[in-house]
Amino acid sequence: MKSWLTWSLLIVFAAALALRLPHLSERPMHTDESVHAYKFLGLWETGKYQYDPKEYHGPSLYYLSLPAAWLSGAKNRDQLTEASLRITPAIHGAALILALLLLAKTIGAGPVLAAGLLTAVSPALVFYSRYFIHEIPLVLFTFLALAAGWRHFQKPAWQWAVLLGVSLGLMQATKETFVFNLAAAAGSLLGCLAWQRFALRQPLDLRPCLQPGHWALVVFSALAVSLVLFSSFFTNARGPLDSLLTYEPWFKRAGGQTQHLHPWHYYLSLLFYTHRAKGMVFSEAGILLLAAVGAVFAFLPKATGPAQPWFRFVALYSVLLTAVYSVIPYKTPWCLVGFLHGFILLAGYGASRLYDILPSRIPRLAGLLAFGALCGHLGWQAWQAGSPTYGTDRRNPYVYAHTTPDLLNLVQRVKNLAAVHPRGKDMVVKVIAQAGDYWPLPWYLRSLNKTGFFYEIPEDCQAEAIIASPKFGSQLESKLAGGYIMTQFYGHRPAVFLCLYVRKDLWEDYLKKRPPEDD
Amino acid sequence: MFKQTTVKNRFMKQTLSKWAVLMAVSAVISTSSSIFCVQTQAADKDLAPLDLKLPIPAFMGTPTDIPLTDDIEKPSDKPRPAFMAPKGVVNLALKKKVTSSDKSPIAGSLDLVTDGDKESSDTSFVELHRKTQWVQIDLEAACEIYAVLIWHAHNTPQIYHDIIVQVADDADFTKNVRTVFNNDRDNSSGLGIGKDKEYFENYEGRLVDAKGEKAQFVRLYSKGSTFSALNRYTEVEVYGLPAK
Numbered sequence: 001m002k003s004w005l006t007w008s009l010l011i012v013f014a015a016a017l018a019l020r021l022p023h024l025s026e027r028p029m030h031t032d033e034s035v036h037a038y039k040f041l042g043l044w045e046t047g048k049y050q051y052d053p054k055e056y057h058g059p060s061l062y063y064l065s066l067p068a069a070w071l072s073g074a075k076n077r078d079q080l081t082e083a084s085l086r087i088t089p090a091i092h093g094a095a096l097i098l099a100l101l102l103l104a105k106t107i108g109a110g111p112v113l114a115a116g117l118l119t120a121v122s123p124a125l126v127f128y129s130r131y132f133i134h135e136i137p138l139v140l141f142t143f144l145a146l147a148a149g150w151r152h153f154q155k156p157a158w159q160w161a162v163l164l165g166v167s168l169g170l171m172q173a174t175k176e177t178f179v180f181n182l183a184a185a186a187g188s189l190l191g192c193l194a195w196q197r198f199a200l201r202q203p204l205d206l207r208p209c210l211q212p213g214h215w216a217l218v219v220f221s222a223l224a225v226s227l228v229l230f231s232s233f234f235t236n237a238r239g240p241l242d243s244l245l246t247y248e249p250w251f252k253r254a255g256g257q258t259q260h261l262h263p264w265h266y267y268l269s270l271l272f273y274t275h276r277a278k279g280m281v282f283s284e285a286g287i288l289l290l291a292a293v294g295a296v297f298a299f300l301p302k303a304t305g306p307a308q309p310w311f312r313f314v315a316l317y318s319v320l321l322t323a324v325y326s327v328i329p330y331k332t333p334w335c336l337v338g339f340l341h342g343f344i345l346l347a348g349y350g351a352s353r354l355y356d357i358l359p360s361r362i363p364r365l366a367g368l369l370a371f372g373a374l375c376g377h378l379g380w381q382a383w384q385a386g387s388p389t390y391g392t393d394r395r396n397p398y399v400y401a402h403t404t405p406d407l408l409n410l411v412q413r414v415k416n417l418a419a420v421h422p423r424g425k426d427m428v429v430k431v432i433a434q435a436g437d438y439w440p441l442p443w444y445l446r447s448l449n450k451t452g453f454f455y456e457i458p459e460d461c462q463a464e465a466i467i468a469s470p471k472f473g474s475q476l477e478s479k480l481a482g483g484y485i486m487t488q489f490y491g492h493r494p495a496v497f498l499c500l501y502v503r504k505d506l507w508e509d510y511l512k513k514r515p516p517e518d519d
Numbered sequence: 520m521f522k523q524t525t526v527k528n529r530f531m532k533q534t535l536s537k538w539a540v541l542m543a544v545s546a547v548i549s550t551s552s553s554i555f556c557v558q559t560q561a562a563d564k565d566l567a568p569l570d571l572k573l574p575i576p577a578f579m580g581t582p583t584d585i586p587l588t589d590d591i592e593k594p595s596d597k598p599r600p601a602f603m604a605p606k607g608v609v610n611l612a613l614k615k616k617v618t619s620s621d622k623s624p625i626a627g628s629l630d631l632v633t634d635g636d637k638e639s640s641d642t643s644f645v646e647l648h649r650k651t652q653w654v655q656i657d658l659e660a661a662c663e664i665y666a667v668l669i670w671h672a673h674n675t676p677q678i679y680h681d682i683i684v685q686v687a688d689d690a691d692f693t694k695n696v697r698t699v700f701n702n703d704r705d706n707s708s709g710l711g712i713g714k715d716k717e718y719f720e721n722y723e724g725r726l727v728d729a730k731g732e733k734a735q736f737v738r739l740y741s742k743g744s745t746f747s748a749l750n751r752y753t754e755v756e757v758y759g760l761p762a763k
Contacts, residue, residue, distance in 0.1 A: 277641045278626045388649060389625055393747065405649075405748035409680075487704065489678045489717060491745030497678075511705060511712070 005109045009097055009116050016094040016120035019382050020129045024083035024090065027391040028403040033132040034440025036061060037085050041077055041446065044069050049232050051239045053246035057134045059229045059239075060173040064088055064137065078447040082132070089136040093129025094120075096140055096341065102147040106154055107307035110355065114371070115348025118287055121379035122344060124271070127398040128334045130386055134175040135334045139341050141170040142181045146317070149185075150310055153209045161214040165221025172222070172243065173229040176250045180324045181338060188316035195312060200301065262331040267322065270333055271340065274397035280390070282381055282397050284340070286374045291318070291343040294350030304353070311349045318342030333400045394494065403440055406491035410500060411444040413488075414465055417506060418448055420513045426450050427464045432457055432476070434469040437496070441467065466501040473499060568601035569608065569666060569758060576722040577639035577674045592718040599723050604665040604758060605731075611664070612737070612757035616657045618690075621647040625749060629654065637724065637754035639674040647750040651681060651708040654752050655738040657690065660762035664729040667699065668758070669739060672751040673720045679750075680717070681708040681742035684727050686734035697734070700727040708742055720744075724754070 029037065035055075040062045043049040051059055065088040072084035097116045104112045119125060129136050145167035152160035171178035196202050230239035274282040297304060298311035321339040325331070351371055358364045390396040392405055414429060421427040429451040431438045436455045445451045452458075457472055461479055468476055473486075484501045492498050502510070617629040627645035632654050636643040647654075658664075664686060671679045684700040685692060701713030718725060737757050741750045 279646075389749065393749075404746060406680075406743065406745045409743075488680075489745055491677065491747075494746055495676050497745055514705065 002104070002109055005104055005113060006101065008113055009101060012113075012116045012120050013094055013097045015379075016097055016126075017090070019120065019126045019379065019386070020090040020093055021087065023386075023388075024086040024130060025081050026388060027082075027130070027386070028405055028408050029082060029440040029443055030131065030133075030400075030402050031439040033082075033086075034443035036132055036134075037082070037440075037443045038446070040065055040069075040085065041080070041443075044080070045077065048235070050236050051230050051232065051242050053242040054249050057175045058173040058243075059232065060141075060170055061088070061132075061134050061137060063229060064092075065132075085132045086130055089131060089133065090129045092140045093125055093136045096125075096143060099140065099143055099147065102144070102151065103310070106151070107310055107349070108305070108352065110352030111307060111311075111345075111349040113348075114351040115345045117371075117375050118290075118344045118347055118378070119341070121375050121382055122284060122287065122340065123282060123378060123382040123385045124284065124333075124337055124340055124398055125344075126382035127385045127396075128337050131334065133334060135337050138171060138174045138178060138181075139337050141167050141174060142178070142338065143341065145171060146185060146314075150313070152214065156209050156211055156214055158214060158217055161217040162221050165218040165223075166225050168218070168222040169225025169229070172226050176246055177335070177338075179247075180321060184317050184321035184324060187320045188313050191316045192309065192313045195299070196309070260332050261329045264326045266331050267326060267333070267336040267339075270336065270397040274395075276395040276397075279393075279395045280381070280384060282385070282395075284378065286378065287340070287344055287347045290347035290350040290354075290374075291315075292350070293354060294346035294348070297350060297353040298346070307349065311346060314342055314345050314349075318346060333398050401493055403493060404491035407440070407444075407498075410467065410490035410498060411441070413500060414445065414448070414467070416514070417465055417502060417510055420510050421464060421506060423450075428452075428462075429465045429467070430454060430458070430461060430463040432461070432466065432468040432472055433498070434471050437469070437492075438467075464503050464506050468499050468501065470497050470499055476501070565605050566603040567606045569604045571602075571668070571756075573724070574637045574639065574670070574673070574722050592716040599726065602666055602726055602728070605663075605760060608665055608758045608760055610756045611658045611662055611759050611761065612656045612755055615659065618655045618657070619645075619647060620651075620653045621750075624648075632656070632752045632755050635754070637670045637756075639672070639722070639753065644672060644751045644753040647752070649743060649748040649750075651740055651742040652750045653738050653740045654755065655690070655692075655736060656755060656757060658735050658737065658757065658759075661688065661733050661735045662759040662762050663731045663733050664699075664737070664757055664759040665731055666756075666758040667727040667729055667737060667739075668724045668754075668756040669727070670722075670724040670753040670755075671720055671741060671744070672746070672753060673722050673724070675746060677720050677744045677746035678717050679720060679741045679744045681713075681740060682715075682717075682725070683708060683710050683713065683740040684729075685710075685738045685740075686729065686732050687736050687738070688734060690736055692736065692738060695734070697732055699729045699732060703742075708740060710740065724756075729757075729759070 039056050043062050044066065049059060049062055065085055068087045069080060069084050072080065074080040074084060096119050100112045100116050125136070145164055148160045148163035148167060151157075152164060171181065193204060197204055226243065227240055228234070230243040231237060232239055271284045271288060273285060294311060295315040298308055298315050300308075318339050321342060325335050325339065355364060355367050358367055384390050385396050385398060390399075392399055392402045418425055418427040425447060426449050429445060429448055431441055431445070431451065432454045436453070438453050442453060457476055457479060461476060466476070466484070470489075477484075477486075480501070483504055485504055485507050487500050487502050487507060490498050490500060612633045613635055615633050617632045619629055625646040625648060629645055631643060631645045633656060645654075667684055669682070669684070681703040682700065683698060683703055685696055685698050687696040688694040698711070700715050701711065702715040702717050703710065703713040706712045737755075739752070739755060743750060
């Protein structure tokens, strides 16, 4: 392997980390992130975890987050920050670049380096690498599985079989949607074989890669990883069975029993062009355009090199996966990272092939400059998308039903109230939210020991501080019968509000001793 | 006898004095009342409903089930009652120079605050960065100000925090600073505890009664909203009598 390529990818890896790691705690937790964070707290504090087939996806994210939490030095739940959780998907996102080294020998340095650069700066990949959700780890494990499968297809070896099996196990243990990736990969493989046989009229000899011993290794490795993680390291015997039963509720959601319904072109629209209100334009159209170029080269009848079959596979795989996600009515924007990564691999190939066919030094230099400008623009978008300005702003196409920053003001206010209360962190707080819509408050109020969460007004609603949905306002006030001040409205999500009621004596005391605002 | 007469005379004098004082006080009160009544009647004659051009509502209705408390203003489904101001008041802020605490707004330019466009469209607002920010309008001369109208962002239901409106004689707000509106109930913006209520933004904007304060500069503070940490200003109108 060329050492300059390794060094180049290490530099790109560092650049990817530079985009993914700064200010990881700053953006308020999305509801989904906070649910996973709270679930992780249980594992971290007690060492216990049990897979739930109805919610929360697979166990891998929680187990993989343990090392970062241990290394963070946090001694209790108060000290465990959002950054110490989000760093795990961030590292997985950057690791996609180093994983390209698996393919360097077979597809060439140019496509690898170009794909590495685009992976580092893709706004969607950067943005969701900073989310404590399962999506980016799934992209990494999927890529490892595909790369290992390709290497095994080219030159069978037990190492590739083990890597393929482990990656498949991790995929299953990460998110139920891995079946879409498998289906797209299977469809693409069949399509590529058919293309080779019927379009290119080349003979197919699959015997070398059909060695039973190797496939037994694949199955064994996959099952081992799956069983270990779903059984919570052999403490939950039902876990592996639940990992199969989970598809019933998930397919119901995918079929439309959800509020996240969007048209078929939702994902492509987000990637092509987003310009909401005024402010900046977000677009990853450059990647899609280069991916189209890559696809054309991949399907050229004339053989252009050993990388061509791999990119035919990637092209078909990405298109099929896009089609699957586009057809399903249930859509959340982070789901697009799976097929976007495929398009990025293909875009790297397209850019590299364009460079190769340029006739002389000056056009090549111009091509490199244009590619550099594209990467620069994407990187700038990625930086802006993660900034305080656009990190929660709906003009950012990847922001979806996000918690408003105002909720952090509410959290800070409640903590400041506890700071002046005689019982401190044992101050009683009650959160009464319509239909249980109180996340991410359980995560943010985790340091207050006497916090209760309710769907309806409880019989005894007295507390030092009460956070309530406006719906409960008049009923709550008549039950409280004075003695409280509704201090302020706070934003929860766009057009969703929460009210903070504080006992009058505590509020007056707070105003006297008010600590400086945590700005 | 003499003594009795003297006492009687003194009593009469005292009684007469008291009556005289009472009469005098009554006369003063009566005269003052008459003058005040005449002045009020005259003032009433000079007042007229403020003629406001409102933008098109961007959303229908207001959030329901809002708790009605001393601190939060319950949104109303009815139009705002007419505001009475002296005849001859005009929007003094129109096209006037705007400055801000934010030297590089995120979106838009400061002139949009006084350009007369108060629609909730994408082209009508300037957007300032996070935390407490202000915009300031130079009326170019000291004028009597009767009303300040503010539209932060009325594209979606939201509440802006720490809204403070001040007027002053100088651009640095060091001379004769007067606060005409402040709903920063906990003094988190550091300009004093406000007594005014928080409110939901809507197409009517917020009308602040400036009570005829005379000033050349108007400054409006805010500290993000329930929707965003950023500070948008769609339009500010300042109604007053032009300087003579």
